[in-house]
Amino acid sequence: MLKPRKSKVWMRIFLTLFFFLCMVLTAKAISHVSIRYPSIQESFRVISSEIAGLSKDPRYENPGIALTDIINHQSLERDSTSEMLEEALNEALAEKMPNQVVPHFELVQLRIEWNENYPGSFREPLSEDLAGQAEADWMISGSYETLKNQEIQLRLELYDMVSEKNLWQDIFVFPQFSKRFTKQYIVPAVMEETPSITENKIIQETEERSDEYHLDVVTEGALPSTAGSERGKAPSYQQNQRGYFSMIFPEFTSPPPPPLSPPPEGMVRIPEGEFVMGDPGGRPDEQPDHLVFIDSFFLDKHEVTNGDYLLCENCERGHGGFDTSLPDKPVVYVDWNNANHYCQSQGKRLPTEAEWEYSAKAGKNNNDSQETNSENLLLYAWNEENTENLGLYGAQEVASKKTSPWGLFDMQGNVMEWVSDFYTQGYKGTFNQSISPKGPETAANPEYPLRVVRGGAWGGVHGAGKVEGMRASRRYAFAPWVLSFQIGFRCAADDPNIQ
Incomplete structure (x- = not known):
């Protein structure tokens, strides 16, 4: 009577072992x-x-x-x-x-x-x-x-x-x-397709369990490197004392970085880095705030002046109230197309919206730059408090206030500034561009395209002369043909060290 019972037990053991063996053989x-x-x-x-x-x-x-x-x-x-x-x-x-x-x-x-x-x-x-x-x-x-x-x-x-x-x-x-x-x-x-290293990993796991060998990829006796010659080579294999093969990677030795090109005259180098673009507590079009990485680039120290603008023979501008004609005051009544044309004539370009905000925040990751929320704002900016409230109307001479931590003048106040981007009501459509974003490729409304303007102004309309209007995240939008006493611009240029 016991024989059948024993056979059933052994059968169950056999089936259980067979089941686990199948799992091992079929599963990764x-x-x-x-x-x-x-x-x-x-x-x-x-x-x-x-x-x-x-x-x-x-x-x-x-x-x-x-x-x-x-x-x-x-x-x-x-x-x-x-x-x-x-x-x-x-x-x-x-x-x-x-x-x-x-x-x-x-x-x-x-x-x-x-x-x-x-x-x-x-x-x-x-x-x-x-x-x-x-x-x-x-x-x-x-x-x-x-x-x-x-x-x-x-x-x-x-x-x-x-x-x-x-x-x-x-x-x-x-x-x-x-x-x-x-x-x-x-x-x-630049390397040829190499076989999967899964088999090698299994061998290494066996060595780890034996407690006789350390798992880290062998670096002792690695192939000697020469400047750049070993970059991209596939790993080789070295047989150890037990007959197993360990993977050996060549040393990856980067050449020393090339010397940085000096900034063009009148410009500063903006260092590469990341920042939080937008302001969750700001206006709806400043949201959602998102992380952006900016490559280094060059930016004008101050806004383009009347004297600078005369260097462009084919650039046009308008005239009107609160006009500025002195050579060291920022040029105004310039539409987006002429601002863009001027920058190109100087071998430059308009900055992107992300570049502008990154520069204005000067590496700070708080919602807005410290200067905007500081009692010392008047040391950095021309706004309504130190212009129209005192009977001074119009833009003031550039570079007459303190610089930002990155050596820039008037990133807040004096005149608002054209940037290159089309305007959209928020960042949902473009925030997936996390590295040096250039904004939308086309206007949201082709029949009435809008371009972004940044920075606040000495006074005037749209609240641009108030503290809230000078926040680094604050966005303005104007049609590209608009001529305004509030709007000027500055130029940017690519860093030749960035490939």
């Missing part, structure tokens, strides 16, 4: 071992290659993929680094799977719509809800952490929304990156 192995990479570009290339390989499995039929969030491991919230990592990884994934990856800007838009529909409920939408709204089959999420040696450790997992199972997860370590790496990332590395 989930790794918990970090691998160090020489650059963020290389780590993102590996991530996108591995996920692309999974998506080709006939069981999944080209799933839609949404990268929802990469939170700060310490704060458990998204921050500016999260945004940079998400955008760059999304672009790497889209390069491998162009028709499967939900675009980054769509996810940003969905996040904003969530916060508008459920104000005060959650600071951020739940990852699953965000992926669901994007109609994705797979969701990628994770966290990042800055290690003691200033390296970044990135933990990612791939979740199947249909089966509600994790398909893949891994940990990647790479050097700290520059904030402008997202722009550089799109340029692919």
Whole structure:
């Protein structure tokens, strides 16, 4: 009587073992071992290659993929680094799977719509809800952490929304990156396609479990580097004492940066950096506030003067009340087209709206520049308090007030300034441009196009002479043919050190 019972027990044990063996053979192995990479570009290339390989499995039929969030491991919230990592990884994934990856800007838009529909409920939408709204089959999420040696450790997992199972997860370590790496990332590395390193990772995991070898990618005995000659080479392999192969990356030695070109006469170099554009407490067209990275560029120290404007033979202007004719006063009654033409005649251009606001805020990430909200505003700006309230009407001589921290005069007050962008009622349509944005390509209303004007004025209409009208985030809009005693301009130029 016991024999059948024993046989059933053994049969159950056999079936259980067989079931787990099938799972091991058919499912993608989930790794918990970090691998160090020489650059963020290389780590993102590996991530996108591995996920692309999974998506080709006939069981999944080209799933839609949404990268929802990469939170700060310490704060458990998204921050500016999260945004940079998400955008760059999304672009790497889209390069491998162009028709499967939900675009980054769509996810940003969905996040904003969530916060508008459920104000005060959650600071951020739940990852699953965000992926669901994007109609994705797979969701990628994770966290990042800055290690003691200033390296970044990135933990990612791939979740199947249909089966509600994790398909893949891994940990990647790479050097700290520059904030402008997202722009550089799109340029692919010059290297031949190398085989997937999944097999090598399995070997390394075995070594880790044996406690005899450290997992970090071997750097001792790495190939010697010469200036630029090793850049882009694929990793080689070195056999260790146990017969396993460890990956060896060549050293990546960047050449020293070229010397900076001096600013053209009358201009200052605006350093590269990121800032929060817009003001959540401001007017509706200043929202949503969003993180923007600006490449370095040159900007005129002060507004173009009457004397400067005479240098352009084919530039026209109007005349009217509160006109200024003295050579050191800013030129006014110039429409957008003539302002643009003048800058081009000098080998320059009008600044973008983002460049202008970044320069006015001078690297500060508070909602508006300190000078606007300061009692010392009169030291920096000509406004209604020190002009028309005292019986002085019209723009005043340029560079007669204190400079901003970046050496600029009259970024607030004196005259408002044309910038290059078309005007839209808010940033929802353009805020997905996170690196040196140039604004909309076309006017919102082609029959009555509007251009952006910035900076406030000495007085006059639109509240431009009041403190509120001089906030760095404050936006004005005028048709490009408008001639006004309140409006002048200054020019910008590209930094030749920026490729």
